[in-house]
Amino acid sequence: MANSKKKFLSGGLGQLTIPVVAIVLLVIFNLIRDPSFFGVGILHNNDGNIVLSGNLITIINGASELAILAMGMTLVTAACGGQDISVGAAAAIAGSVFVKILKSSPQIGGGKVLLAFICACIVAMIFGSFNGTLVAIFKIQPMIATLILYTCGRSIAYWINGGATPTVNSPIITAIGSFIPGIPVPTPVLIVIAMAIVFKLLFKFTSLELFTQSVGINGSAARLNGINSTFIKLLTFIILGVCVAVAGSIGVSRLGLINHETLLLDVEMDTILAVAIGGNNLGGGKFKIGGSIIGAYVIQTLTITLYAMKVSSTDVKAYKAIVIILLVVIGSPVVKQKFGKFMSKFLENRSGKVMKGAA
Amino acid sequence: MKRFKALAMAGVLALSLVLTACGSNTGSGSTGNSGSSGNAGTAASSSGELIKVGVVNNPPSESGYREANVNDMEAVFSEANGYELKTFYSLKNDEQLQAAQGFITEGVDYLLISAAETTGWDEVLTKAQEAGIKVFLFDRMIDVDESLYEAAVVSDxxxxxxxxxxxxxxxxxxxxxxxxxxxxxxxxxxxxxxxxxxxxxxxxxxxxxxxxxxxxxxxxxxxxxxxxxxxxxxxxxxxxxxxxxxxxxxxxxxxxxxxxxxxxxxxxxxxxxxxxxxxxxxxxxxxxxxxxSPFQAQIISDIIQGKRTIDSKIIINEEKGFxxxxxxxxxxxxxxxxx
Incomplete structure (x- = not known):
């Protein structure tokens, strides 16, 4: 008993301790505040479909883009030891391309949506490889390299569609952004699950995970062992590009509208935080994508909780910052080490006392 | 040191982006020609027939509202309507001030301004007045004495x-x-x-x-x-x-x-x-x-051509609700x- 407790306190879940504890705390807090908070209802939406509703669904659905971006960001973080801060701007570009293709002719069919998505993917991958080239080949710090696209990305998105906020109306787009008729789970959630499975399979059947980690831990050692670290770094940025295209397309499909200035605004900060809350080392190296996904849900739960408490949305960011600082500090190696030492001392003393008492 | 410099530069870039994003983003707008920033217009012709109008505005990329506004200006103050239009678009007040100064030096007849910031315009407008250039404000007010401009056509x-x-x-x-x-x-x-x-x-x-x-x-x-x-x-x-x-x-x-x-x-x-x-x-x-309404150009044009008299210096642009x-x-x- 004491052993398992000790193991848990010193990080029994390993890397996942912090995100899991955080999400459990948030759930408990909400259940005390309002026992019906996580109630899931079943109702007919205005298209006549039977759908699930409630805060739980809102949270899981709303975090979709964030979760997808966090998956890609985890890889970039692990390989490069830095973060891509241009994901929001790149998503605006990808979303604009998506809309541009959809609007190229009045009819919107399944094939055209697929074509639009593929084009969005290609464009996002090109911008990803631009970032990747700066980081991997020119050895610029990731945050500085991606600052370029962060700064100009939304202007590029503006060039694609002009200043208008074009709208696309199509049952297919509605199905992608909200519900497929007959399936009560929001489609973005299904897309997150699909992406997670793709990553799982990718790690299972390729050495991407191992290579990424070794490049992140020690690039030169990895190179000496025959891993092309430049290529791996570039590859992680291209994979992130795919994630960006998926997230951007979901964002557009939700409302059937693109506003290049506000699509996934400030998402880069939340994405990096999701990776950090997920217990991943922001300096690169070992990583767990599952942690980042839970991190994304932690952030979204926090946001929705604050909205439910009617905290003004201008203040939400400040409250979020406080909670996140706490989480990141608690999760930092320094605190962990101190806490571990303290606990082992504490347990030692107690067992010592018990032994004395027995004698 | 180099890295610090890069960071500082990056900071400035990021700041300018934030400022850009602060422009009143009122949603959607129109498509059409949006690439004509900088000094457009028919600078070469020095024909005395045309009324020379200098427009200092925010760039059409700011918002859909602005794009419609810029297109409207370009449509109304066209050569066909008897105008020679010079335009300058920037989100930065100091650049706008310089451009206005430039228009005054060039000798336009009318200066139309939608300022990025409400302050800092006294000197330029006084110079315009001295040069006999009539100033109209559109879309946005400026903190200056009423005597410095002819009229302000704004949304309420x-x-x-x-x-x-x-x-x-x-x-x-x-x-x-x-x-x-x-x-x-x-x-x-x-x-x-x-x-x-x-x-x-x-x-x-x-x-x-x-x-x-x-x-x-x-x-x-x-x-x-x-x-x-x-x-x-x-x-x-x-x-x-x-x-x-x-x-x-x-x-x-x-x-x-x-x-x-x-x-x-x-x-x-x-x-x-x-x-x-x-x-x-x-x-x-x-x-x-x-x-x-982003459509102020026609009102200003009517005043310039004497088709409309002004009772008050501030003209509220007529706006509907549907x-x-x-x-x-x-x-x-x-x-x-x-x-």
Whole structure:
């Protein structure tokens, strides 16, 4: 008993301790505040479909883009030891391309949506490889390299569609952004699950995970062992590009509208935080994508909780910052080490006392 | 040291981006020629026939509103209408000041200004006056003495709010439970459109269910409405301060199976009159859309050509509110922004 407790306190879940504890705390807090908070209802939406509703669904659905971006960001973080801060701007570009293709002719069919998505993917991958080239080949710090696209990305998105906020109306787009008729789970959630499975399979059947980690831990050692670290770094940025295209397309499909200035605004900060809350080392190296996904849900739960408490949305960011600082500090190696030492001392003393008492 | 320099540069870049993003982003606009920034116009012709007009404006990329505004200026002050147009677009006040200075030196007849900031214009406008150049302000006011300009053609955001709230009161609902989604706090549009509604909350004529800012962000507006729906609070009016946010709110209603629009449970109100929003009105999905007119050029042109006399230096641009019950396709074609 004491052993398992000790193991848990010193990080029994390993890397996942912090995100899991955080999400459990948030759930408990909400259940005390309002026992019906996580109630899931079943109702007919205005298209006549039977759908699930409630805060739980809102949270899981709303975090979709964030979760997808966090998956890609985890890889970039692990390989490069830095973060891509241009994901929001790149998503605006990808979303604009998506809309541009959809609007190229009045009819919107399944094939055209697929074509639009593929084009969005290609464009996002090109911008990803631009970032990747700066980081991997020119050895610029990731945050500085991606600052370029962060700064100009939304202007590029503006060039694609002009200043208008074009709208696309199509049952297919509605199905992608909200519900497929007959399936009560929001489609973005299904897309997150699909992406997670793709990553799982990718790690299972390729050495991407191992290579990424070794490049992140020690690039030169990895190179000496025959891993092309430049290529791996570039590859992680291209994979992130795919994630960006998926997230951007979901964002557009939700409302059937693109506003290049506000699509996934400030998402880069939340994405990096999701990776950090997920217990991943922001300096690169070992990583767990599952942690980042839970991190994304932690952030979204926090946001929705604050909205439910009617905290003004201008203040939400400040409250979020406080909670996140706490989480990141608690999760930092320094605190962990101190806490571990303290606990082992504490347990030692107690067992010592018990032994004395027995004698 | 090099790295520090790079960081500093990056900081400046990021800051300028933030400033760019602060421009009143009022949603959608029109397509068309948008690439003509810098000094356009027919500088070569020195024909005395044409009236020389210098326009200092914000760039069309700022928002859909601005794009429609810029296109309108270029259409009205065309050579065909007897004007020689010089334009300068920037979001930065100091660049705008320099450009205005340049226009004065070049010797334009009229100077039209929509300033990035309300301060710092005294000196330039005084110089313009000394040079005998008549100044018009459009869209935005400047903090200077009235004697320094001929007229200011502006939108009255408070009036937009009043018109909308009056329309809402005219609906004679038994009870008003309002979800109020605000624009970026502190922007002219937000202050004006919020003011009228706040007065109703204070007088008790309407009940405030929730008042949140979505900073013009559609997705954020959807989240806010979702959270209201999930907490099972009763509401029958959504007052969104622009069209995009109204669309986000409606998406949340649709997913929750709550009817809206004409004959629906919830009244939906938006602002800006994007064409697509007016089409929602025509289809009966929304109830009301308030206009924020970007069309000031014709009024100024009429004053220049003596077709219109000015009683007061501040001319409030006539703005409409559209009701789903009375809107027609012709209204959409005339007043809708964008495609």
């Amino acid at each position: 955001m408070a009036k937009e709010g009043d018109t909308a709230v009056q329309w809402l009161l005219d609906q004679k609902l038994d009870v008003y439970n309002v979800v109020h989604i605000q624009g970026a706090m502190g922007s002219d549009a937000q202050i004006g459109r919020t003011g009228a509604l706040d007065a109703q909350f204070q007088s008790g004529a309407m009940n405030l269910v929730v008042q949140q800012t979505a900073t013009w962000d559609e997705a954020e507006a959807k989240k806010i409405v979702e959270s209201v729906i999930n907490s099972n609070e009763d509401f029958n009016v959504i007052y969104a301060e622009n069209d995009g946010m109204a669309k986000g709110a409606v998406a949340a209603l649709d997913e929750a199976g709550i009817t809206h629009g004409v004959n629906g449970k919830v009244i939906v109100m938006g602002f800006d009159c994007n064409s697509w929003a007016l089409r929602e009105l025509l289809a009966g999905n929304w109830n009301y859309d308030g206009q924020c 009701d789903a019950a009375t809107i027609t396709q012709a209204d959409i074609d005339t007043y809708g922004l964008g495609e």
